[in-house]
Ligand SMILES: Nc1ncnc2c1ncn2[C@@H]1O[C@H](COP(=O)(O)OP(=O)(O)OP(=O)(O)O)[C@@H](O)[C@H]1O
């Protein structure tokens with residue numbers, strides 16, 4: 001099991017004279033031996049570039065990459081002992097699934113009998129044994145994707161690099177293959193770096209997740225660490241669906257207590273009590289503009305019709321209802337603020353209704369409004 005170390009790696013492309021594209025800036029992190037590390041970020045954030053640098057298909061503009069504690073600066077791609085599944089999972093169209101799987105071993109001049117054994121074992125593992133004589137054009141998208149994964153795992157490299165291997169599949173197949181990849185990783189125990197732009201995939205697959213944005217590493221940590229302690233508004237907004245609500249306002253003292261007062265054009269603004277004394281970083285920001293982040297699951301909604309006189313913070317009007325079956329998302333208008341709440345699917349509610357809203361202020365995050373950095 002090999003660690004992968006990325007140290008201060010930057011990559012600048014010069015597609016034409018005078019044009020510079022900073023695909024990666026000063027990225028540093030380690031993938032631990034045997035870890036399934038997920039790299040997540042929006043389109044263009046530098047994910048594929050990072051994988052291509054690890055595979056040796058591109059050279060970093062600056063910084064260093066090591067695999068299994070060996071510096072890769074002067075090591076050819078073929079000698080790095082990594083296997084990559086590319087974003088477009090290109091299979092050789094004129095070769096059968098069998099020959100596509102066998103290809104990496106043929107290149108390495110592995111004896112014929114050994115190749116045959118490896119191809120059949122890999123096909124068995126991926127459930128494509130009965131499709132080995134078919135051309136890629138005669139396979140479904142999911143089957144093609146399995147052949148592409150099989151071609152990477154057939155020779156048991158030190159590190160697997162997977163670039164959005166499930167992106168072309170429909171939702172049920174994605175979920176199924178995601179589960180199969182997890183099982184596969186557990187069986188092989190090989191270090192795996194998995195790229196996706198889908199945060200659900202990142203949360204469900206990753207031992208740890210590295211979040212990239214505009215070529216910069218934002219945060220690396222375990223899935224729940226990113227959910228509970230995002231370092232900035234980008235990570236807070238990227239991890240979790242529906243996205244976190246960001247409410248501009250200020251913290252002000254109110255007698256012995258502390259209040260968050262929302263900044264809104266109309267009066268009265270929302271006045272929300274904090275559960276305790278704000279910690280040091282937050283106290284430094286008293287009476288200065290900041291952003292409060294509150295996830296949709298931390299907004300409680302009580303229809304007026306349910307009769308219970310529960311504590312509530314303010315009234316809001318239901319502007320939009322999205323029923324997903326297992327849960328419902330509400331868009332609420334409270335004065336000029338628009339908030340998204342996640343509620344139970346059996347809540348009886350209609351568009352335009354007035355509801356009581358209580359915020360779980362103990363779950364609030366606070367951010368510096370210009371840099372977006374978390375205040376903690
Ligand atoms: N060979 C290249 N020449 C010039 N610019 C490039 C090259 N490869 C990538 N880029 C640019 O670098 C940035 C990062 O690209 P990259 O392919 O790594 O993004 P990505 O995160 O994989 O995106 P996606 O999710 O769309 O696959 C983009 O702005 C892209 O246009």
Ligand SMILES: [Mg+2]
Nearest residue numbers: 047048049087
């Ligand atoms: Mg990509």
